[in-house]
Amino acid sequence: MAEQMKPLLIKRYASRRLYNTETSDYVTLEDIAAFIREGREVQIVDLKSGDDLTRQYLLQIIAEHESRGESVLPVDVLTDLVRSYTSQASSIVPQFLAASFDMLREGQSQMMENMGKANPMAKLPGFEAMRAQQEAFFKAMTGGMMGTSSPQPSEGGAEAEGLDDIKRELAALQEKLSRMTK
Incomplete structure (x- = not known):
């Protein structure tokens, strides 16, 4: 280890x-x-x-x-990165990018964990294979840095609402990513 x-x-x-x-x-x-x-x-x-x-x-x-x-990085993002090297933004860009990737990994990790646990679809035939494919996709997208364990939220309450918010935000991000790749 x-x-x-x-x-x-x-x-x-x-x-x-x-x-x-x-x-x-x-x-x-x-x-x-x-x-x-x-x-x-x-x-x-x-x-x-x-x-x-x-x-x-x-x-x-x-x-x-x-x-x-x-291509993973859209031209607009690459252009903004080039600009950040010659502007005042260069001081905050690294922290912003690191925080963004941390949030993405955390959201993906929580989503993957929740897909297999409290999801009634988990009982459907072929679900486990689909979950494994999605996990492999997320791992490839994050360079293998996706966490495999995160705390499980308790039933109901503020944590469940927070998880629902994360799920909605993640779904919106995935939709944006799919539009960018088309």
Whole structure:
């Protein structure tokens, strides 16, 4: 378990080859992306200087996926990101993005957990397969960082109302995402 908690150390050699220190073999950017999708944290460092290159390589992975047509980021969002580097917004953009992704992961985690527990549809044939597919989709969308456990709300009361609000907001976000991909 402690092995999974610490980041996987990848060393970049002068030849720009990437070396997995756990398995003692060379890896590609796609291998690194797969580690991340599986929920593993990675740290990429330059062997000679010791500089942390993780951000640079993560951005390169994103750029490669976007260039292959696997677009997740709309052009408007990319444009706003570019603008944020030259404006006062650059101080709040990282915190806003981190908080947004945290909220998305939390909402998805709660939705997935609730789909299998208190849902009368859970008794329908094929429901478990559909839930597994949705969980895999959410995991892929969040880079494997979706939590697998969250506290269960009690029956009724303010917590149930809060959960209903989250469900409505999540449904609205999913609808917006589906419109953006069409």
